[in-house]
Amino acid sequence: MCRDNKTEQEKINQFEDIYTKHDAVQWYTQNSFLFRLTNRAFRSEEIDQIYIFRLFITDLYKQLSSLYSKQEHMHDIKIYRGRKLMREELERLRNNIQHIISINGFLSATSSLDVALCYARAETSREGYESVVFELDIGHNQSKACVDISKYSKFTDEEEILCTIGTIWYIENIDWNNDTATWWVKLKLTNEKAQPSMELVDTLRKQYIDEECTLLNLANVLVAVGKYNQAQNYHKIMYDNLSVTDNQKIQMNNCLGILSYEIGEFDNAIMYFQKAEEIINSKQELFNHCQATICMNKQATYSALNNYTFAQEYFHKLTNIILTGLSANKHLMVKIYNNIGLSYHINNELDEALKNYARALVSDNPHSLDRSAVYNNIAGAHYIKKNYDKAKSYYTRAISIAITFR
The missing domain is CATH 1.25.40.10 (Tetratricopeptide repeat domain)
Structure with missing residues (x-):
């Protein structure tokens, strides 16, 4: 898959040569094979695919926990995530307002609404996609799940917040926002679980x-x-x-x-x-x-x-x-x-x-x-x-x- 792509092959070689467990966040935030393949494995929900990346996922999880213990904790703040979303996915979310959703992998967000809007409004040649901004309410006593990684990210100007694996969110509301010309999805972090x-x-x-x-x-x-x-x-x-x-x-x-x-x-x-x-x-x-x-x-x-x-x-x-x-x-x-x-x-x-x-x-x-x-x-x-x-x-x-x- 990456053999014919010299840039990606160079990144793979570099990863093999210099990666340490303390660099997990920086490697994850790069636009490279590691970010794409790890998230593809999570989306597949196939255990054997996730298992391939188990060591890196463990390093990333542990580094997030370490960063959380060292930084000023976030309370009652809102963060944002902007992206292009297929209409079918958006419709599924709209049909589940006032229900919970679980995130399979790590969830990348930002403390900057402007950054989120850039991602939501990004040009795409693919049909059937909508511009969506997720407003993520971390709430009180829930902040351990989300960590400010802006100082450690490959792209420090994006003010990135990374939420750990398996966060569960309550869908409060979904509306069209005329001011931003995007769909606006309000989610609130919750401790609630899918009990069965x-x-x-x-x-x-x-x-x-x-x-x-x-x-x-x-x-x-x-x-x-x-x-x-x-x-x-x-x-x-x-x-x-x-x-x-x-x-x-x-x-x-x-x-x-x-x-x-x-x-x-x-x-x-x-x-x-x-x-x-x-x-x-x-x-x-x-x-x-x-x-x-x-x-x-x-x-x-x-x-x-x-x-x-x-x-x-x-x-x-x-x-x-x-x-x-x-x-x-x-x-x-x-x-x-x-x-x-x-x-x-x-x-x-x-x-x-x-x-x-x-x-x-x-x-x-x-x-x-x-x-x-x-x-x-x-x-x-x-x-x-x-x-x-x-x-x-x-x-x-x-x-x-x-x-x-x-």
């Missing part, structure tokens, strides 16, 4: 990220939200890393087994689960938690293959693991009891299935996604038993929980 989305993020963080954000944890989250191809890419990156621990190898093989299961490659799933099990058996200290997870997944896969002999074998292994005192891990216990219930369910032993579903509910958080899955299975069992009122009730409960995580 934040609950989903918190659930994924608790269930799939133990202590730190690693490639492996990221891959686990991608599996949980159905991004199987991206998850496979991260596992390939991990496999190329020679410092992978035995525990991580177990998790990777388990995750690859789940990926294979989800796309219907059951034989491959068994192969990956078997690899994980072999490592576990050689590492006794990892046995209980990991073995339970692998047994649960192998049981589900053998059931999908209609191989009930092996499914029952792993069902009994799961039962023995539970008896050894694994019950402290409530999240895992929910999945185990739910899978045991499904095993009985498939064999049409519905009363035993319902007993295990009930055990899963006792172990679970009242508002988790796993509980929604258990309710769905209970409803299915009651439907087969022709208990239609109960089936309807449990389907309703399953939907009411699941819909909050959309």
